[in-house]
Amino acid sequence: MNATPSAAEPERETPANVISRSRASFVHVTLVLFAAAVVGKAAQLQLVDHEHWRQEADRQHVVDVKVAPPRGAILDATGTVLVETREEVQIIVEPHNLGPSRRRGLDGKVRTVDSRVVLRKVLKDLRVPDKWVKRAYNPKQYKWVEIPLRFAPSDVARLRNLGGVKLRPRLERVNSTPEGLRGIVGVATASGGAVSGIERELDHLLRGEEGKNQLVKDGQGGRIGSPMLTPVAARPGHDVVLTVNQQLQEIAEEALLHARERTGASGGDLVILDPRDGAVLAMAGMRNGKATLGNGLTEAFEPGSVMKPFIISRLLDRGGLRPDQLFDTYDGKWQYGAKKYEDTHKAARMTVRDIVRFSSNIGTVQASLKMDDAEEYESLRDFGFGVPTGVSYPSESRGSLKLPPYSQIDHAQMSIGYAMSATPLQIAAAYAAIANGGELLQPSLVREVRDAAGKPVYRHKRTVVRRVLRPETAALMREMLKSVVDSGTSTAADLQTFDVGGKSGTARRVRDNGRGYELGKYNSSFAGMFPVENPQYVLVARLIDPQGTYYGGLVSGEMVNDALQSAIATRNASLDRGELAKLARPMAAPLPKPLTPEQLRIAQRDSARFDSLRAPAPPKAEPLPMPSRIVVELPFSTARELRRKEPAGLREVPSVYGLSARQAARALYAAGFQVSLLDGSSVRTRPAAGALLRAGSTVQLESPR
Numbered sequence: 001m002n003a004t005p006s007a008a009e010p011e012r013e014t015p016a017n018v019i020s021r022s023r024a025s026f027v028h029v030t031l032v033l034f035a036a037a038v039v040g041k042a043a044q045l046q047l048v049d050h051e052h053w054r055q056e057a058d059r060q061h062v063v064d065v066k067v068a069p070p071r072g073a074i075l076d077a078t079g080t081v082l083v084e085t086r087e088e089v090q091i092i093v094e095p096h097n098l099g100p101s102r103r104r105g106l107d108g109k110v111r112t113v114d115s116r117v118v119l120r121k122v123l124k125d126l127r128v129p130d131k132w133v134k135r136a137y138n139p140k141q142y143k144w145v146e147i148p149l150r151f152a153p154s155d156v157a158r159l160r161n162l163g164g165v166k167l168r169p170r171l172e173r174v175n176s177t178p179e180g181l182r183g184i185v186g187v188a189t190a191s192g193g194a195v196s197g198i199e200r201e202l203d204h205l206l207r208g209e210e211g212k213n214q215l216v217k218d219g220q221g222g223r224i225g226s227p228m229l230t231p232v233a234a235r236p237g238h239d240v241v242l243t244v245n246q247q248l249q250e251i252a253e254e255a256l257l258h259a260r261e262r263t264g265a266s267g268g269d270l271v272i273l274d275p276r277d278g279a280v281l282a283m284a285g286m287r288n289g290k291a292t293l294g295n296g297l298t299e300a301f302e303p304g305s306v307m308k309p310f311i312i313s314r315l316l317d318r319g320g321l322r323p324d325q326l327f328d329t330y331d332g333k334w335q336y337g338a339k340k341y342e343d344t345h346k347a348a349r350m351t352v353r354d355i356v357r358f359s360s361n362i363g364t365v366q367a368s369l370k371m372d373d374a375e376e377y378e379s380l381r382d383f384g385f386g387v388p389t390g391v392s393y394p395s396e397s398r399g400s401l402k403l404p405p406y407s408q409i410d411h412a413q414m415s416i417g418y419a420m421s422a423t424p425l426q427i428a429a430a431y432a433a434i435a436n437g438g439e440l441l442q443p444s445l446v447r448e449v450r451d452a453a454g455k456p457v458y459r460h461k462r463t464v465v466r467r468v469l470r471p472e473t474a475a476l477m478r479e480m481l482k483s484v485v486d487s488g489t490s491t492a493a494d495l496q497t498f499d500v501g502g503k504s505g506t507a508r509r510v511r512d513n514g515r516g517y518e519l520g521k522y523n524s525s526f527a528g529m530f531p532v533e534n535p536q537y538v539l540v541a542r543l544i545d546p547q548g549t550y551y552g553g554l555v556s557g558e559m560v561n562d563a564l565q566s567a568i569a570t571r572n573a574s575l576d577r578g579e580l581a582k583l584a585r586p587m588a589a590p591l592p593k594p595l596t597p598e599q600l601r602i603a604q605r606d607s608a609r610f611d612s613l614r615a616p617a618p619p620k621a622e623p624l625p626m627p628s629r630i631v632v633e634l635p636f637s638t639a640r641e642l643r644r645k646e647p648a649g650l651r652e653v654p655s656v657y658g659l660s661a662r663q664a665a666r667a668l669y670a671a672g673f674q675v676s677l678l679d680g681s682s683v684r685t686r687p688a689a690g691a692l693l694r695a696g697s698t699v700q701l702e703s704p705r
Contacts, residue, residue, distance in 0.1 A: 014301045044648040068171050069208030074185055074198060076246040077281070077447055078572055082177040082185055083199075088150035091159065092166040093119065095139035099161030113192045115163045118633035122158055126151060180284045181189040183293030184393070184445065196293065198240065198445065201392050205449055208237035241448040243460065245574045248272060251566040252284035256541075259559035260286060264547035265524075270559065271424045272298045273538045274574065275432035275529065278441035280420075280425070280575050281390065281537070287544075297391065300399040300421035301542070304507030304552070306527045307380075307417035308364045308476055309431060312356055314379040317473040320370045323480075324351045327363045329690055334362045337408045341365060357488040357505065359553075361416050368415035375405035377416060382468045383430040384440055385422050391443045397423050417505055428540040431527045434477050435535035438469035449636070463659030474623060490553035493528055493560050497674070498585055500564070501535075502528030504553030509545065521545045525668070526556035530564055532585045536575055539563060566591040569665025569675065584674060653699055655689035674698040 011377050045053060073084040098116045117135070123133050128147060135145045150172055159165045186197015196205035211234030252270045260268060267287035267658045274281055285295035315321040330344030345358035355363030368376060379388065386401025395632040399422040402410065413419040422430075425443060433440045442463040449458040469477070481501030485493050490504045505525040506515040529535035541556040541563075550556060567573040570579075656664035664683050665675045676698050686700040687693065 005637070023142045026515060028223045033226050037314045046603060065213040067209055067211035067231075067234045069234035070171060070236040071173060071208060072206040072239045072452075074177075074206075075241045076244050076249075076280070077242060078247075079241070080246050082181070082242070082246070083173065083175045083188075083644070085171050085273065086174050087153060088170050088172045089153050089156050090150060090168045090170055091123075091143040091147045091156060092168055092273040093136040093147070094164045094166070095135075095137060095142055095145060095619060097164035098137070099163065100141075108468040110138070112610060113162065115165060118158060118162060119165055122156065123147075123428050126155060165285045177277060178246060178250055178253065180256075181246070181249050183285065183291065183295075184244065184283055185242075191567055196394070198242070198392065199574060201394050202240055202446070202449075205238040206240060208452075209235040211390050221239070236452040238452070238457065239454075240446060243274075243281060243444055243447045243448070244283070245281050245572070247570055248567060248573045249282040249284065251573065252282040253286075255283045255559050255563035256286055258562060259541075259543060259555065260289070262557045262558075263543055263549070264542040265555075267292070268541070268547045268556075268559075269299075270542075270563065271375060271428045271540045273428040273432055273443060273536045273540075273565070275441075275535050276427070277430065277434035277460070278443045279447065280445050281442055281461065294393060296424040296540075297396045298423070300397045300423050300426075301523050302343070302421050302507045303418040303427060303509060304505035304523065305361075305524055306357045306427060306503050306505035306540075306552070307420075307422075307523050308359065308415070309356060309417045309434065309481065309503055310383050311364065311368050311376070312352065312379060312480075313434065313469055313477045315367055315370055315384075316352070316476060317469050320531070320571065321367060323353050326351055327355065327360075327366050329355075329360055329362045332362070334365075335367060336412055336471075338410065339409050341412075349574045351481055353483065357483045359484075359489045364415050365412045365619065366421040368412065373411055376406070376411060377401065377404045380420070382440070382466060384426055384465070385420065385430065389425055389429055389443045391425065392446050396425075399423055399426055419442055424542055426525055427525075428493065428538050431529060431540070432538045433468050434474050434481070435529040435538050436474075437471040438467055438474040440465045440468050447521050478529070478532050478535075479684075481529070484553075485528070485557075488553075489551070490526060490528075490557040492554050493526060493557035495530075495561060495564055495568075495570075498531045498580070498583060499533060500528055500530050500560075500566075501532035502526055502539075502557070503558070503702065504551065504557060506550060506552045522550045524550050524552040524555050526552050526560055528557075528560050533583050534579065536580070537564070565666050569661075569663075569668075571661070581674075620636065650694060653685055653687055653689050653691045653693060656683055656685055657689070659683060661701065666700070668701065676700045 024427050033526070034131065049280065070087075071085040076082055097120065099114050101112045102110050102112055120133070120137065123136070126149075128149065129160070132145070132147050133151075136147070150170060153169075156159065156167055159167060163397045173188050175182065175185070175187075182197075184197055186199035186201075187195040188199040188203075188206075189195060194200040194206070197491075212232040214231065252272060256268050259265065268285075270284045271280070272282040273279070276447070283294065283296045285292040286601045287295070297426045312321065316323070326349050329343060329347050329350045331348055332343040334341045343362055345360065345361050347354070347358075347360075350360055350363050352363075352367070354360070355367065364403065371379065380401055385399055386434045388396045399420070401420050406414070410419045430442050442465055444460045444463075446458075447460045448456050449455050478501050480501055481503055484490050484504070485500045485502055487646070490502055493500050494500055503526070505523075505527070507523045507525075508522040509523055510516075511518055523542060523544060524546050525540065527540045528538070530537045539560045541559045543552075543555050543559070546555045567575065651671055653673070654667050656667060659667065661683055664685075668675050668685070673693065674697065684702050693699070
């Protein structure tokens with residue numbers, strides 16, 4: 001009998017089943033973990049690392065192209081552009097791609113244009129050398145031809161979108177600075193790197209900030225723009241306006257050049273400073289016939305007697321001297337310790353006024369003995385010696401000024417400008433303190449800085465370093481310095497038309513190794529102020545190794561005279577002409593010259609001839625007839641000659657035909673006239689040449705702008 005089957009029994013666990021289920025579970029877990037990892041990674045890429053990978057993609061597909069900023073311009077005090085950045089274009093030719101191509105014109109119509117014809121005409125108009133034209137049309141030898149010239153964008157506009165021709169824009173630094181001023185302005189490379197001068201000192205203002213354009217790479221490696229990418233515009237640099245006046249700079253360079261030619265000097269410097277605010281108006285330098293890089297700031301020398309007014313003025317200011325106080329000067333020879341001093345102007349005794357007027361070494365050294373070493377050091381240091389002036393220029397020299405205590409000889413030598421050194425600018429700044437009433441000012445080469453929109457972000461302000469003299473002492477020193485030019489050691493600087501004050505210096509040159517002095521070699525200098533009553537200029541002139549006459553008052557004083565005459569004759573030379581007119585020196589009528597024996601004989605003969613023509617006087621009882629309008633008729637030529645003889649006190653207006661405006665004005669000043677400048681179509685005078693005017697009268701000079 002069959003048994004009834006019971007309920008299903010559970011499947012018996014076997015090792016194979018356990019392993020199978022474990023594998024399935026492992027696979028399931030692995031798949032879940034993998035899916036979770038994928039989701040997590042995706043989340044990380046999309047949410048956490050999104051920006052990183054976006055930038056990485058951009059790096060592979062987007063190219064950043066730097067955009068150089070236009071470097072700021074440098075202008076002179078009158079707004080004349082000295083250095084500027086201009087966009088210029090270089091022409092790049094693909095000779096194998098030249099030929100007919102379709103091009104859309106300005107009217108919107110598409111035309112076929114032969115790029116070979118257009119390119120040849122443009123290159124001819126631009127006067128490109130033939131060798132580059134031949135290369136541009138030689139596809140077998142050249143794949144690319146970069147013509148190494150730069151052109152204005154307007155000159156090459158016809159080449160835009162022309163097949164086989166590419167135009168590469170370039171920013172070029174264009175320098176139109178006068179040769180002597182280039183050392184001050186400095187140099188910047190084509191890539192915008194500053195090398196020297198103001199370009200280097202103010203590079204952080206001039207260079208601007210780079211911009212950025214983004215281009216997308218296409219499949220062929222080309223670059224195309226995309227509206228989805230935002231360019232970063234370059235920020236132009238600031239413009240810098242200098243205190244230097246270009247016309248006055250040219251005058252200074254011309255005066256220095258003529259002085260060098262006249263004296264045979266190996267070089268020299270001329271600095272012109274405005275003592276009212278410390279602005280450097282001109283700075284010319286020359287060595288061996290070539291303009292140099294800012295020697296008025298960087299090269300110190302032993303100045304000699306131009307230093308004497310600083311010791312004298314400080315003693316006067318402190319009551320240690322009186323202007324009329326007498327000193328023994330021992331007939332021009334005096335032994336002090338181991339040093340023997342001599343004076344060119346020999347006298348037994350001199351007042352302080354005459355010590356300055358005749359530049360007495362003996363008198364100045366004796367006066368300096370009223371100071372101790374610390375007082376002498378303090379006096380010279382207060383006038384700005386031994387420290388940089390702080391002007392915006394790299395590598396400015398501080399000069400040298402020893403710390404006390406001094407030897408007996410050093411104390412004496414420093415009072416007359418030896419055993420120390422100074423730059424022409426330091427000397428000019430110190431004289432400016434005497435000129436402006438006693439305040440030492442910080443000189444400046446920068447008048448203004450403007451942003452790209454033309455808005456001033458900096459303006460030079462008068463900066464007082466310290467007061468070194470009381471106003472009344474400064475006025476007394478100006479009076480003494482005036483006597484130096486009027487009748488002392490520097491009469492060559494006298495203008496005749498205006499009062500000039502100043503002091504000369506003649507110092508032996510130190511050897512290059514700093515030990516001892518060169519035999520027969522001198523630094524000849526003159527420091528002056530114009531006009532002395534209310535100075536608008538302080539001028540410091542220096543000549544190195546003049547041949548023959550080497551006294552500073554003669555050779556450098558004449559250089560200052562030339563510069564001042566040219567400045568007065570120039571329309572725009574940073575002068576307040578209204579104030580200047582008030583200070584013009586009255587012109588004294590010249591005394592008539594005595595007649596030579598021959599002139600006296602002719603005059604007596606002519607007198608006898610006219611006496612023979614006179615009618616005898618009628619008797620007193622008879623009434624006199626009315627006088628005739630014509631006493632005697634003379635030939636025209638004789639009458640003209642009589643009119644040409646200048647009566648006493650009158651002068652003839654000189655002819656200025658063929659002269660420049662500046663030369664004409666100088667000729668009029670030399671003839672004893674004041675000059676008023678007017679606009680005109682040509683250079684001529686009112687009254688015309690030949691007219692007789694009193695000395696000191698104003699002649700109007702017409703000249704084209």
